[in-house]
Amino acid sequence: MPRKVAYKTQIEHLQILDENGKLDAKLAKEFGKNLLSDEQVQQSYEHMTICRQYDEVAFKLQRSGRMGTFPQNKGQEAAAIGSALAARKGQDWLVSAYRENAALFMHGLPMHYVLNYWMGDERGSKIPEGVKITPLSVPIGTHMLHAVGIAWAAKIRKEDSVALTYFGDGATSEGDFHEAANFAGVLKVPCIFICQNNSWAISVPREKQTASETFAQKALAYGIPTTQVDGNDLFAMYAATKDAHERARKGEGPSFIEAVTYRLADHTTADDASRYRDPKDLDAWKARDPLIRLRKYLENKDLWSDEQQEALEAKAKAIVQEVVKTAEEMPKPDVDDIFDYTFAELPESLRVQRDTMRTTSLGQDPEQAGLGARAAH
Template sequence: MLHWRSLVSALKLAEPPRRASMPVSKVYETSIDRLSILEPDGTFDESLGKGVIPDGDAVKLYEHIMLCRKFDEIAFKLQRSGRMGTYPENRGQEATSLGAAYALESKDWLVTCYRENAGLFWRGLPMEKILLHWMGDERGNQIDSELRVTPLAIPIGTQMLHAVGLAWAYKYQDSSSVSCTFFGDGATSEGDFHEAMNFAANLDIPTLFFCQNNGWAISVPTSIQCSADVLAQRAVAYGMKTIQVDGNDIFAVVKAVRDAAAYMRETSKPAFIEATTYRLGDHTTADDARRYRDAEEVEEWQGRDPVIRLRKYLEQRDLWNQSKQDEMEARAEKTVAEVVKNAEGIEPPVTEDMFDSMYASIPENLKTQRRTLRTSSLGQDPSQLPVRDTART
């Protein structure tokens, strides 16, 4: 009996036929453009920015940003004095949502998270609504549908699915409306982000995914959260038209959003914008960014502040001066003070109202609970009310 080693050595194995080596070829190659028009020192690229924002509108946008910053300042003080709950400052990021809201049409939907005050107020959302929301009053999220603005979305990334659904519905109605959803860099690591992107790309749904990359997902820097060179690369994987913009340059934001909207209306396809920006404050009033951010980093970004940048642009064109600045700041102070008075003076909500906003048609079990609450509220001893047996059988 042959040993297996001898048997193997005795076999003459046929070599596979040689074939010419196949050349390596590229199957896909792309690049991502970055758009910047207005530099931090006020230098303006006329070739790219001419006609993007008329002078009169530029003044209005600047006044609006300053009003929003005053709102931010006072909202922060309300929280610190115990008159409002947790609040996320918008300071430093105002040009992103404001530029988008300005560039889009009133028929388009703004689907936000929680750091887009400037865009929401430009669209017409009363400032009182934002204060009520952070005061814990659900009436802050009861918004006139004519504004085409959704309530604030606190869970990270969930609003992107809603934006795709809205745009899909309007596409079925043969409408030219598009949706624009805002989210931060941290949301690009959520499953909802990829589901929404995949759905919109595969079904050709005109949704603008607007990523406000402020460099930090609370305390996690983008460099740790994502290995890609730029977050816009993630959109390339879904075959989307994409661009990166200087998010503190309102001219670049307006042009990028306007171009994306025109593309979506023409093709019914989605688009992606990554706006690089920075939150100058903490993540929220429950956070202390000094524990994870260097003071030098914050100081560097303060030099890129969208407010300072736009003011330099206006001053260089003799459209703004210190006298106008003083007058505008006084108006902003008065306006926000009136808003706070209105929000704090509103009658407390009726307890029964908490049953009304969950379902389109209230189910029977909640109707029963509401009747029980109503009876109890009228003074009947709750201990005498019938108790439903909820034990499992």
């Protein structure tokens, strides 16, 4: 039997907008209808600026003891928004981890929900009716399976809906990723896997975590079309996702996009990246900040001025201040809620706990403690 090549491929890397805010003319022409309009770029820049402000304020809320912990999204805004822009609000699903707030807000999640979540309030996970977003997912990788399930359901029901799932580079080392990708490939579901390769999984650098040269190539084994994109380039993220979205709607199945980006902050407020990260790397990536790049693009086209910037920053501060107020002024949940929303019928031992939690000892007669009304709850 002669030797032959059983499989051969290559992974493309796409960048349309460079670090100086210049569009590649040839690619801009090639992507034609999938190129963002000036209006879309301006709106995206405004949204990204508001989300950056949100991120910084959330960090301060944690530092001043008003929030448990917070994973900053700083630096990854273009990857989140560029892809979310290609999806249809209220029709396609966003199944996210925790570093794509900008995409969730764009698709209708009220901004205070994410603050509530990190303040430890479960109501941050109770997504409003009609908003096609699943709650934030901190267990790494588990939600990709949910996305595939959602996409499979859409396919079976013949609904015109695509599921986008966001996850980190580290998540591709979890078994769940491989199971999700396998099912997605075999069942040809309308699901777009968006891997935010931000170089780190907490303190584990990309090279220590995988021997794979790209994250994009991991999808190949599952028969999923895949590509690598400059994740700090709004144009490239949009174009690649739009392409994947069109394929999904035509019944051509899932796609994988590796967004090469960088975590400009610590992993979370419980981390100190200066202990393991070379400051030179951070500086190099700060220069590739997606917000700076987009502002340069707008300025190059005479679509942005210092006055507009000043007005936008003031607007972002006012919006975020209002969001914090909403989150902090929400009436506290009732302590009874922990008993009321876990079991359909409360087991006896928990009923006793619930009925006597305001008395001095477990099992004490609430009537005796003058708490009869609570006991009847």
